[in-house]
Amino acid sequence: xxxxxIPETSEYDKAVLGACxxxxxxxxxxxxxxxxxxxxxxxxxxxxxxxxxxWKAQLDFVYHKERLQYPLRKVGERGAGKFERVSxxxxxxxxxxxxxxxxxxxxxxxxxxxxxxxxxPRPYFxxxxxxxxxxxxxxxxxxxxxxxxxAATLNFGKEYGYLLGNSRAIDPAGKTMMVWSxxxxxxxxxxWNDYLEAKKRGLKFIAVDPRRTRFAQMADLHLxxxxxxxxxxxxxxxxxxxxxxxxxxxxxxxxxxxxxxxAEYVQEFPPEKVSKITRVPEDLIIEAAFLFxxxxxxxxxxxxxxxxHHQNGVQNTRAILLIPALTGNIEVPGGNRISPVAAxxxxxxxxxxxxxxxxxIGSQRFPIFxxxxxxxxxxxxxxxxxxxxxxxxxxxxxxxxxLQFFANYSRLTKxxxxxxxxxxxDYFHTPATMTSDFVLPISTWLERDIxxxxxxxxxxxxxxxxxPVGETWPEWKIYAELAKRLGIGxxxxxxxxxxxxxxxxxPTGITLDELSAKPEGILYTVEKTKVKQxxxxxxxxxxxxxxxxxxxxEENGYDPLPTYKEPLxxxxxxxxxxxxxxxxxxxxxxxxxxxxxxxxxxxxxxxMVPDPLLEIHPDDASVRRIRTGDNVMVFSPRGEVFAKxxxxxxxxxxxxxxxxxxxxxxxxxxxxxxxxxxxxSGFPAFKSQLCQVRKQ
Numbered sequence: 265x266x267x268x269x270i271p272e273t274s275e276y277d278k279a280v281l282g283a284c285x286x287x288x289x290x291x292x293x294x295x296x297x298x299x300x301x302x303x304x305x306x307x308x309x310x311x312x313x314x315x316x317x318x319w320k321a322q323l324d325f326v327y328h329k330e331r332l333q334y335p336l337r338k339v340g341e342r343g344a345g346k347f348e349r350v351s352x353x354x355x356x357x358x359x360x361x362x363x364x365x366x367x368x369x370x371x372x373x374x375x376x377x378x379x380x381x382x383x384x385p386r387p388y389f390x391x392x393x394x395x396x397x398x399x400x401x402x403x404x405x406x407x408x409x410x411x412x413x414x415a416a417t418l419n420f421g422k423e424y425g426y427l428l429g430n431s432r433a434i435d436p437a438g439k440t441m442m443v444w445s446x447x448x449x450x451x452x453x454x455x456w457n458d459y460l461e462a463k464k465r466g467l468k469f470i471a472v473d474p475r476r477t478r479f480a481q482m483a484d485l486h487l488x489x490x491x492x493x494x495x496x497x498x499x500x501x502x503x504x505x506x507x508x509x510x511x512x513x514x515x516x517x518x519x520x521x522x523x524x525x526x527a528e529y530v531q532e533f534p535p536e537k538v539s540k541i542t543r544v545p546e547d548l549i550i551e552a553a554f555l556f557x558x559x560x561x562x563x564x565x566x567x568x569x570x571x572x573h574h575q576n577g578v579q580n581t582r583a584i585l586l587i588p589a590l591t592g593n594i595e596v597p598g599g600n601r602i603s604p605v606a607a608x609x610x611x612x613x614x615x616x617x618x619x620x621x622x623x624x625i626g627s628q629r630f631p632i633f634x635x636x637x638x639x640x641x642x643x644x645x646x647x648x649x650x651x652x653x654x655x656x657x658x659x660x661x662x663x664x665x666x667l668q669f670f671a672n673y674s675r676l677t678k679x680x681x682x683x684x685x686x687x688x689x690d691y692f693h694t695p696a697t698m699t700s701d702f703v704l705p706i707s708t709w710l711e712r713d714i715x716x717x718x719x720x721x722x723x724x725x726x727x728x729x730x731x732p733v734g735e736t737w738p739e740w741k742i743y744a745e746l747a748k749r750l751g752i753g754x755x756x757x758x759x760x761x762x763x764x765x766x767x768x769x770x771p772t773g774i775t776l777d778e779l780s781a782k783p784e785g786i787l788y789t790v791e792k793t794k795v796k797q798x799x800x801x802x803x804x805x806x807x808x809x810x811x812x813x814x815x816x817x818e819e820n821g822y823d824p825l826p827t828y829k830e831p832l833x834x835x836x837x838x839x840x841x842x843x844x845x846x847x848x849x850x851x852x853x854x855x856x857x858x859x860x861x862x863x864x865x866x867x868x869x870x871x872m873v874p875d876p877l878l879e880i881h882p883d884d885a886s887v888r889r890i891r892t893g894d895n896v897m898v899f900s901p902r903g904e905v906f907a908k909x910x911x912x913x914x915x916x917x918x919x920x921x922x923x924x925x926x927x928x929x930x931x932x933x934x935x936x937x938x939x940x941x942x943x944x945s946g947f948p949a950f951k952s953q954l955c956q957v958r959k960q
Contacts, residue, residue: 275298276296276297276298276303276304277297277298277299278296278297279294279295279296279297279306280294280295280297280727280729280783281293281294281295281308281726281783281784282294282295282305282709282710282726282729283709283714283716283724283726284305284307284318284319284322284709285382285384285708285709285714286318286319286321286322286325286859286862286863287318287859288381288383288384289312289454290714290716290718290724290726291307291308291309291312291316291319291454292308292309292784293305293306293307293308293319293322294306294308295710295729295730297729297730300730300731301327301730302323302326302327302710302729302730303323304323305319305320305322305323307319307320309454311454311455311457311458312453312454315449315453315454315456315457315856316453316454316856317856317857317868317869317872318856318857318859318863318869320868321863321866321868321869322710324866324867324868325691325708325863325866326708326710326711326730326733327733328692328865328866330692330693330865331691331692331705331733331734332690332691332692332693332697332703332705332706332736333705333733333734333735333736334349334350334705334734334735335349335350335351335352335354335355335702335703335704335705335735336348336349336350336355336697336702336703337350337354337355337358337701337702338700338701338702342681342686342699342700342701343677343681343698343699345698347703352735352737352745355702355704356742356745356746356749357749358702359661359685359687359702359746359749360746360749360750362659362684362685363375363396363659363661363685363750364750364751366658366659366684366685367396367397370655370656370658371397371622371655372396372397372398372621373397373398373399373400373621373622373624373655374398374655374656374657374658374659375396375398375400375657375658375659375660375661376398376400376402376625376640376645376657376659376660376661377389377392377393377398377400377401377402377660377661377662378402378403378642378645378660378661378662378663378665379402379403379404379662379663379664380403380404380662380663380664380665380666380669381404381663381664381859381860381862382663382664382706382709382739384709384714384715384716385663385738385739385740385743386403387611387612387613388612388739388740388743388744388756388764389401389663389739389743390613390614390615391612391613391614391743391755391756392743392746392747392752392755392756394613394614394615394617394618394621395614395747395750395752395755396750396752397621398621399618399621399622399623399624399625399640400624400625400640400657401615401624401639401640402625402639402640402641402642402645403639403642404642404664404666404669405637405639406626406639406640406641406642406643406946406947407573407642407643407669407670407947407948407950408568408569409568409569409572410633410637410945411572411577411578411581411633411942411944411945411947412566412567412568412569412571412572412581413637414578414632414633414636414637414944414945415572415577415578415579415581415582415585416581416585417636418578418582418632418805418811418814418816418817419582419585419586419589419805419810419811419812419814420585420589420594420803420804420805420810420811421803421804421805422636422804423602423804424602424803424804430600430601430602430603430604431563431564431565431566431600432452432455432565433455433458434455434458434459434461434462434467435561435563435597435598435599435601436598437561437597437598438462438467438561438562438563438597438598438599439466439467439468439559439560439561439562439598440467440468440469440470440555440556440559440560440561440562440563441462441467441468441469441470441562441563441564441565442469442470442471442472442552442556442562442563442564442565442587443469443470443471443472443473443479443483443564443565444472444473444494444564444565444566444567444570444571444584445472445473445474445494445566445567445570445571446473446479446565446566446567446570447473447477447478447479447853447854448477448478448479449477449478449479449856450477450853450854450855450856451567451854453856459479459482460482463482468484468555468559469482469483469484469485470483470484470485470486470487470552470555470556471483471485471486471487472486472487472489472494472497473486473487473488473489473570474488474489474490474491474850474915474916474919474921475488475853475879475914475915475916475921476488476913476914476915477914484555485548485551485552485555486548487542487544487548487549487552488543488544488916489542489543489544489916490541490542490543490834490848490916490918490919491574491848491850491919491951491952492574492575492576492830492831492834492848492949492951492952493541493542493543493830493831494570494571494574494580494581494583494584495576495579495580495581495583495584495826495827495828495829496533496538496541496542496828497538497542497544497549498580498583498584498586498587498826499529499530499532499533499538499583499826499828500530500533500534500535500537500538500539500542500549500553501549501552501553501556501587502526502530502533502553502583502586502587502590503530503531503533503534503535503538504535504549504550504553504554505553505557505587505590505591506526506527506530506590507530508553508554510553510554510557510558510591511557511590511591511592512590512591512592514592515589515590515592515594516590519798519803519809519810520589520590520809520810520811520812521807521809521810521811521812521813521815522811522812522813522814522824522825523590523812525812525813525825526586526812526813526825526826529825529827533828535549535550541830541836543916556587556588556591557591560591560592560593560598560599561593561596561597561598561599562588562591562593562598562599563588563593563598563599563600564584564585564587564588564593564600566581566584566585569852569950569951570852570951571584572942572945572947573852573947573948573949573950573951573952574831574942574947574949574951574952575829575831575832575940575941575942575943575949575952576828576829576831576942577942577945577947577949578942578944578945578947579823579826579827579828579829579944580826580828582814582826583826583828586810586812586826588600589810594798594810595793595794595795595796595797595798596795596796597795601793602793602797603719604719604720604721604790604792604793605719605720605721605790605791606717606718606719606720606721606790607717607721607723607771607772607774607788607790608771608772609717609768609769609771609772610767610768610769610770610771612764612767612768614755615638615639618638622654622655623654624639624640625640625641625642625644625645625648625657626640626641626642626643626644626648626946627640627641628654629641629644629946630644630943630944630945630946631820632816632817632820632822632944632945633944633945633946636816641946642670643670643671643938643941643946643947643948644946645657645660646670646675646676646679646938649679649680649682649683650679650682657683658683658684658685659683659684659685659686659687660680660683660685660686660687661685661687662686662687662688662689662696663688663689663690663706663739664688664689664690665688665690665694665696666694666696666860666861666925667680667694667695667696667699668695668861668924668925668926668927668931668933669860669861669925669933670933670938670948671933671936671937671938671948671950672902672903672933672934672936672937672938672939673903673931673933673934674902674903674934675938676938677695677699680699681699685701686699686700686701687700687701687702687703687704688700688702688703688704689703689704689705689706689739689742690703690704690705690706691705691706691708692865694861694927695927695928704737704742705734705735705736705737706736706737706738706739706742707728707732707733707736707737707738707739708733708736709726710728710729710730711728711729711730711731711732711733711736711738712728712732712738712739712740713725713726713727713728713738713740713761713762713765714726715765715768715769716785717768720787720790721787721788721789721790722785722786722787722788723769723772723774723779723785723786723787723788724779724783724784724785724786725765725776725779725780725783726783727780727783738761740756740761740764741759741761743756744756744757744758744759744761745759762776772788774786774788812825812826813825817944822943822944831949831952831953832937832940832949833845833937833949833952833953833954834848834952834954835848835918838954841901841954842954844956845899845900845901845954845955845956846918846954846956847884847918847919847920847954847955847956847957848918848919848920848952848953848954848955849898849900849919849920849921849922849932849935849952849953849954849955850919850920850921850922850950850951850952851921851922851923851924851932851933851936851950851951852923852924852932852950852951853921853923853924855872855873855923856872857869857870857872857873858873858925860924860925861924861925861927864926864927873923875907875908876907876908876922876923876926876930876932877907877908877909877910877923878896878898878907878908878909878910878920878921878922878957879910879912879914879915879920879921879922880896880909880910880911880912880915880920880957881911881912881913881915881916881917881918881919881920882911882912882913883917884917884918884920884957885909885911888957888958888959889959890909890911890957890959891909891911892909892910892911892912893908893909894908894909894959894960895907895908895909895959895960896908896909896957896958896959896960897957897958897960898920898922898932898935898955898956898957899935899955899956899957899958900935900936900953900954900955900956901954902934902935902936902937903934903935904934904935905922905929905930905931905932905934905935906929906930906960907922907930909959920955920957922935924950932950933948933950935953935955936948936949936950936953937949937953
């Protein structure tokens with residue numbers, strides 16, 4: 265079945281409009297109901313229907329036999345994985361009592377709060393955090409797209425997130441598009457057919473990627489670089505662009521700061537030298553720079569993670585994003601444009617209270633990240649638990665906590681056992697729930713009210729299609745009930761989510777009655793961005809210009825130019841270490857069947873990728889006597905993991921790739937350093953560290 269995951273002959277009582285949330289795209293669906301149970305689903309988005317398999321597994325997720333259905337309390341020692349069923353009142357009462365005790369004795373800052381999936385309830389969660397009085401709201405964006413947003417903000421200002429949403433789409437006016445380390449087909453399947461059609465009409469594609477992905481195979485040029493050297497490659501291309509006068513003189517003169525300093529700095533990165541650093545042939549570097557600069561309009565697309573999961577990730581990404589800026593491809597049709605805005609809304613997060621609170625976790629070490637992103641850096645939690653500097657952290661309340669998401673998993677799990685309280689809210693048991701004191705089960709996207717406000721102005725009220733399975737609760741209800749026990753129930757409208765929705769929607773003038781009458785949604789008219797919009801308002805940087813020389817970085821003691829630094833572990837920077845660990849490890853390539861750590865319990869999706877596969881080049885496999893299907897051990901200075909070998913020439917020789925977020929013995933992040941982080945963002949180098957591989 266393709267368009268419907270329901271037999272044509274099946275009878276059903278009703279069909280309701282829903283939204284698939286197997287990732288965070290909210291693709292429109294129709295849910296078929298019989299006797300109160302969802303029995304089928306239809307994908308309504310033509311672009312995604314035949315390209316993404318996840319929507320077909322929604323009901324397998326909802327009705328999975330291992331889904332958590334009741335609140336649980338640990339029995340015995342933390343981490344033993346033994347639990348007893350308790351009531352919601354018992355669980356929330358005990359959690360609230362401990363939180364009130366910590367607030368009274370150590371202050372609300374002694375409690376850290378972390379949320380990953382699901383994303384849509386994050387504002388409710390954050391409202392609870394700051395209503396309680398803690399500054400320590402953190403999310404998975406401490407290691408996800410936010411460092412790319414940070415790089416764009418340093419260059420262009422907060423409103424100019426060029427690497428985000430809008431950069432993924434094909435613009436009919438474009439002539440060249442450079443995709444920097446994104447698989448496209450796997451990470452953005454709803455755009456894939458657009459890319460294929462654009463290729464047919466003559467759009468020139470440049471792929472920058474250590475792997476020969478499906479997109480790289482169809483690209484006109486493939487720059488296959490050593491992981492972690494993105495900044496050197498970008499500076500090499502800028503060397504060609506500047507030295508050959510391929511830049512937009514008018515734009516550079518009027519709208520940039522630091523161009524002369526950059527022009528001097530890039531002389532250290534001639535293509536010949538950059539080729540030796542990156543392993544990209546010199547002629548390809550030159551050809552790509554000329555193609556992007558001359559076959560305009562041109563656009564660049566980056567990945568939410570690939571360029572930033574390095575110890576110099578922010579600066580590398582800043583250099584990449586200067587390529588479209590200096591070539592005159594900013595805010596023009598076919599170039600990099602501001603993402604469409606969503607309809608106006610009232611913010612409910614209470615983040616304005618941060619100024620009244622003590623400094624949050626990571627704000628001393630990573631002030632630019634915490635100040636600009638207005639949340640704390642989760643990668644500092646372990647250090648603060650250990651050191652109690654500047655204050656102790658004694659509890660962690662989490663939703664969708666994925667311990668495999670963090671570098672050096674072993675150190676993290678050992679440290680979390682020191683907490684007085686660990687709570688996790690989730691759909692299934694995970695390594696995080698197994699180390700928790702309380703586990704609270706949540707309702708899925710088919711069982712809760714969701715207010716969707718998408719870029720471009722679409723507003724939808726997605727109502728529950730079915731009653732919650734077991735005793736699961738929507739996250740809104742969990743936070744509202746916990747708030748009531750903490751004495752701040754009024755912040756959650758005494759549990760009435762419709763009142764919260766009404767407040768959020770106030771600036772639009774749209775009512776819930778109107779949304780209820782149009783379950784497909786209402787398109788609110790939002791202001792469209794103008795060509796070269798900066799000419800009227802400037803860029804939202806301190807100077808009002810594109811800051812090649814970043815004033816924010818300079819004020820905080822960092823290099824103001826997008827300088828390149830070799831990874832701390834690499835064949836060039838640590839040759840002695842490289843003799844013991846001669847392979848460069850990159851991790852985290854997207855798989856169409858999984859959303860990061862999720863969905864491996866679903867047989868329909870697991871059958872597509874049943875095992876964690878180590879991609880290793882035939883040359884590297886041969887000297888280790890490794891064949892496809894062999895069990896292998898991958899080890900680094902921090903630990904070892906196990907996988908099955910996939911011998912393939914899509915990976916660069918000397919480089920191996922491990923998928924991310926496989927649990928336990930296959931968890932790639934066991935191998936990764938959690939001490940030497942990007943000094944600006946606090947991100948780990950998931951994609952450029954050293955390892956060795958041995959056949960088992």
